[in-house]
Amino acid sequence: MPVQSRRESPEMADVVVCGAGPGGAVTAALLAESGHRVVVVDGEVFPRFHIGESLLPLSNPIFERLGLDPKSLGVQSVQKHGVTFLSECNQRRARIEFKGAPGIKQPETMQVMRAGFDQLLLDRAQAKGARLIAPCQALGVDFDRPLPRVQLKDSVGREFAIDCRFVVDATGRKGVLARQLGLRRMDRGLRKAALFGHFKGIPFQDGRAAGDIRIILRPGQGWVWLIPLPGGVTSVGFVFDSGEKPKDLAESPSACLERWMGQLPLLQPFMEKLEVTNQPSWESDFSYSTRAYSGSNWLLVGDAGSFIDPVFSSGVLLALSGAVDAAGALDRALGANLGRGRGLLRAYGSEQQRRYRFYRRLVLKFYSPGFQEILFATESWPAGTRALVSALGGNDRPDMGTRLRLEALYLIAWLKNRSLSNR
Template identity: 35%
Template sequence: MNTTWDVIIIGGGPAGSTAASTLRQAGRKVLVLEKEKFPRFHIGESLLPYNRAVFEDLGVWPKIEAAGFMVKRGAQFWMGDGSIRTRLNFSQGSFTEFPESIQVERAKFDDILLRHAEELGAEVREEALVTEHRIEKDRVTIKFRTKDGSEHEAQAAFLVDASGLTNFTANREKLRDYYPGHKKIAIFGHYSGVQMTEGEEKGDILIIRRKNSWFWMIPLEDDKTSVGLVLDQADFKALNMAPQAVFDDAVLTTKTVQDRMINARSISQGHVLSDFSYTNRKLVSDRVVRVGDASGFIDPIFSSGVMLAMSSGQRGSKVVHAALTAGKTMTFAMRHYEWSTRRNVSRFWQFIEKFYTKHFAQLFFQPSNKFRMVCAINCALAGRTRMSFATWWRLRIFFALVWLQKRFSLAKPIEIG
């Protein structure tokens, strides 16, 4: 196959399908190469309110709304022993424009996004494994292998790498850097019979803080819950146990989780994901833009993954369209995309790197809305990456207090675990 495309996209997940839809809306000829057959299992099921803006831009919101996903109005953070908890209610944040989000089963959700891109006119090839890419003066050449084992080649003016944790082009160019001290492993599965919150709090994600690790509990349906444990890789290796055994032991030693899973039954379990939290030294180069997890990946503690992926997919594809229009292989807008993507990630990273510290927990779990600081935190964790000055200075005060808490114990001491 020697068809010349405007853009080839590696990966059909949320970032890739968003890029494909955005480029098709601009009239570009797009080929999506996805190594798996959709629908397929994937993790990262809790979305953020600011995803809604991207859904509406793509014109896919009616399809997502019709799918009947669980509504998510808030996020709850619990101590492992159940002694203390706090809740972010997205509808009560004075700086937050979107009052709710959704919890999704990714197999169904990702398939909706990919089919939407296909309906808009993107050519989608599933079970197409990309094996090689070459950046040439006048084109990008991609080689890929299909399910029957046959080899194919395609050319385009631009390449969008949305290959997720495979990180295809960046790994080939040795661009990946890990965040120091944040090599994690997640062990997770789906369960029925989990006792989740009801009433106004129905649909909330629960984050349960242990001393050096944490659980997520995400209600996907009335009787289906995603439950996962995240811990340091070094701690996991030191236990010298099978992943499911580590998970089961952590459930039994975490009261908040054990109480909710007393009648739980496994639907699927034993899934493992490792090597969290990395960045790539370059997100753009001549004829190449990296989006989604192929631009970097951070700890999922605040459910930022899908929102960041779709946002970068949308913005990255727009700068590609502009570069194609200008007949250029590298533009200022592409470099600005790289800067803004790193800035958006940093909005969450400032919370993530502090979340594992005791002094942060002592303030975060005992919030005060003085000066509407909780409203600013709510806005940031709802996924608003473009901060107004009103939220920016409040967040600066909050993190200054976190710094002071480490040295002067401003808040009431609490035990972690």
């Protein structure tokens, strides 16, 4: 891309989307479909590796809105019907399916390799008219002008700028705009770390459970995810308190992960034949929120605004849902007067905060012993279980009856916590 001279006017766009992951790609696709000039910038070359491979059923309507058939997305996937919870010693097992849960009309979903999945969404954005500039680093945004000016640097270090009416930060944990504006707040109630990698040689479950994410509970230590992926690959991740990081984690995440896997009874029989397909890595203190999701001419989408915890696989759905909301708000704001536009963006921010609080509360319940006891006794609470499955499937706006049953389940978990603490 040519360098802009001082005399050369910056390019003009209606919206600049920083970040080409699911949140950024879907925001760009829907805005471009509505006829707006959209530029997407990302510092990486796609396709690229990413974790967060487990999707939720409420993603399906969003795929359809993009003109994508959820059952034949064009990327390799494993069909997912539900979730299997296991105790650490594999002595207790509980399985729940999304089918029949309130608010979930299309219960089948997928486990995907994110490289191909994210590329598919980005291709759809470009097909609808969004322009991609990558690799290209977003340096920041100058708001001290009549229009926001996004400062960029290309792969050879040349700097240039794009003026626009609105900026969308969809840069995930990087949070370019969120950090520039001092919006990010670390979640002190969820100080967790995760160590993860991809392996071949771990058998899937049988039948309809073959595509389930398996969540192995390790009381007092955290939990483990096992996500079945195409090609016989399994994503393995250990989540634990960030203050309990082993000394050799930073130096050798591979050795640390294999040691922990070898201590897990479910995986011990397969350790000798395991094949590493992606080098293990780790992240720490990944739970955070934001003081605001929107301003007069900017929005945060997906992980750029907040990330809660990977336990219920809500990350991709929150990015997709936020993208739909962002595109709707911006589409209307681009045709509205200044006051009306600001009101639309404020409403967007309020909705994202509400959704964040819903899932954060659910995650905090998961980490309580009483709630984990309920997970292994779902047959005792059929109505409450259906309400819980609705939430786990991505229904963050349950009807009144479902909401009351979910609250009843939370109350039972609280009573169990009190009972356990008095022993």
